[in-house]
Amino acid sequence: MQPAAKATALLPECVYRDGAFETGLAVVLDAASGCIAAVAPVAQLGDDVARVRLADRALLPGFVNTHSHAFQRLIRGRTQWKPAHQPDADFWSWRSAMYDAALRLSPDDVYESARFCFLEMLRAGYTSVGEFHYLQRAPEGDPYEEPNLLARRVIEAARAVGIRICLLDVAYACGGIATPLAPEQRRFATPDLDAFLEGLDGLTRSLRHEPLVTFGVAPHSVRAVPREWLQPLHHWASQRDAAFHIHVAEQPAEVEACQVAYGLRPVELLAAEGVVDARLAAVHATHLAPNEVALLGEAAATIVACPTTERDLGDGILPAAALLAAGAFIAVGSDSQTIIDPFEEIRLLEYHERLRTLRRIVLHGQRIAPTLLDAGTRCGAHALRIDAGRIAAGALADLVAIDLRHRALAGSDLDVLPEHLALCGARDLVCDVWVHGVHRVRDGVHHDEHAIIQSFRNLSGAT
Numbered sequence: 001m002q003p004a005a006k007a008t009a010l011l012p013e014c015v016y017r018d019g020a021f022e023t024g025l026a027v028v029l030d031a032a033s034g035c036i037a038a039v040a041p042v043a044q045l046g047d048d049v050a051r052v053r054l055a056d057r058a059l060l061p062g063f064v065n066t067h068s069h070a071f072q073r074l075i076r077g078r079t080q081w082k083p084a085h086q087p088d089a090d091f092w093s094w095r096s097a098m099y100d101a102a103l104r105l106s107p108d109d110v111y112e113s114a115r116f117c118f119l120e121m122l123r124a125g126y127t128s129v130g131e132f133h134y135l136q137r138a139p140e141g142d143p144y145e146e147p148n149l150l151a152r153r154v155i156e157a158a159r160a161v162g163i164r165i166c167l168l169d170v171a172y173a174c175g176g177i178a179t180p181l182a183p184e185q186r187r188f189a190t191p192d193l194d195a196f197l198e199g200l201d202g203l204t205r206s207l208r209h210e211p212l213v214t215f216g217v218a219p220h221s222v223r224a225v226p227r228e229w230l231q232p233l234h235h236w237a238s239q240r241d242a243a244f245h246i247h248v249a250e251q252p253a254e255v256e257a258c259q260v261a262y263g264l265r266p267v268e269l270l271a272a273e274g275v276v277d278a279r280l281a282a283v284h285a286t287h288l289a290p291n292e293v294a295l296l297g298e299a300a301a302t303i304v305a306c307p308t309t310e311r312d313l314g315d316g317i318l319p320a321a322a323l324l325a326a327g328a329f330i331a332v333g334s335d336s337q338t339i340i341d342p343f344e345e346i347r348l349l350e351y352h353e354r355l356r357t358l359r360r361i362v363l364h365g366q367r368i369a370p371t372l373l374d375a376g377t378r379c380g381a382h383a384l385r386i387d388a389g390r391i392a393a394g395a396l397a398d399l400v401a402i403d404l405r406h407r408a409l410a411g412s413d414l415d416v417l418p419e420h421l422a423l424c425g426a427r428d429l430v431c432d433v434w435v436h437g438v439h440r441v442r443d444g445v446h447h448d449e450h451a452i453i454q455s456f457r458n459l460s461g462a463t
């Protein structure tokens with residue numbers, strides 16, 4: 001009989017918890033559960049624990065990418081500028097370019113683009129991704145023989161890389177409010193709500209033993225589903241304690257259309273349908289009226305900000321200070337994959353507010369770093385309904401190590417390290433990544449990255 005494997009204790013220079021870095025701590029991993037067994041002073045470790053010294057490393061909870069469309073990585077660099085023949089460039093022209101890309105992809109292309117995108121996330125320090133999955137059908141708009149084929153390929157891609165995934169299955173029924181889908185939206189179609197939920201239940205059941213895979217549900221937006229669908233979708237999530245996400249008020253045109261159709265702004269509509277609660281993750285929310293901020297705050301809902309995408313698409317600026325003051329939580333996502341860097345997403349929450357208010361230190365006073373780091377970690381985990389984003393006994397062992405010898409940290413010290421990372425950090429500082437207790441990125445390298453990058457280059461050249 002094999003002897004039981006020893007538990008492993010990570011011994012970094014310092015550990016981030018409760019808003020500060022502490023020295024002298026060991027983080028003990030439980031290989032069987034993929035969780036953190038204990039966080040304890042090194043001096044208290046027993047002899048039965050294997051010690052892994054992480055010299056010059058600071059340990060943080062892994063970042064949570066709460067909103068992603070992995071296939072959009074393919075259009076990075078191709079849509080950030082305006083070709084001469086295009087008279088106007090705005091969110092809607094970007095959307096056309098994105099649709100063009102979506103229409104071309106085979107199931108293998110979906111897999112390859114997602115696998116590469118997830119690799120880039122993992123290398124940047126994201127240990128979980130909420131994949132807002134709406135590419136469902138074959139290029140001509142017919143369902144695949146296995147209707148969840150593309151969702152399965154995306155999940156396979158996450159497994160291949162070793163990132164945790166919450167597959168947010170998207171219901172997408174209309175091209176605009178009470179408007180049929182446009183031909184270029186045919187791959188997103190959800191013609192029947194009951195069939196959609198049955199399919200999602202089947203997918204959930206078939207993958208229930210996968211430790212890195214969970215599911216949530218996502219009406220695409222108030223534009224893309226009838227209001228009568230909001231309650232049953234939310235009910236599905238509530239019954240299973242699953243995530244419930246929706247794009248909200250990303251553009252003024254969406255707010256206006258909602259007001260014309262229903263006499264309500266988007267968050268007012270969600271509230272009227274009874275789905276504004278602590279489970280709600282409202283993506284973008286860049287165009288809110290004060291009463292909508294109050295509704296989200298009173299419900300302790302989460303807003304998923306995607307500032308690198310929002311600035312690229314000209315979406316506007318999240319009213320982050322008002323939302324936090326009202327009681328809402330803020331998480332972040334890489335969304336269109338323009339940039340994949342959790343440090344940049346979190347610091348823009350503050351810096352965009354500075355540009356808007358012409359003031360400095362806008363979010364939560366002098367100790368701003370814990371607010372921003374929470375947005376990148378525990379608030380995203382809450383929105384995905386996973387127990388990650390914190391270094392504590394019982395939480396999932398999803399961790400990143402920062403290289404304290406990196407030149408960008410020269411001159412820093414532990415007292416200001418949270419601020420240095422949250423306001424001035426970048427993905428290059430991440431040197432090691434663990435997901436579910438497994439060491440996936442070691443000294444800046446993922447074991448399979450060369451093959452994955454080459455496959456993506458081949459795909460990118462071909463599409």
Ligand SMILES: [Zn+2]
Pocket residue numbers: 067069132247283335
């Ligand atoms: Zn999105």
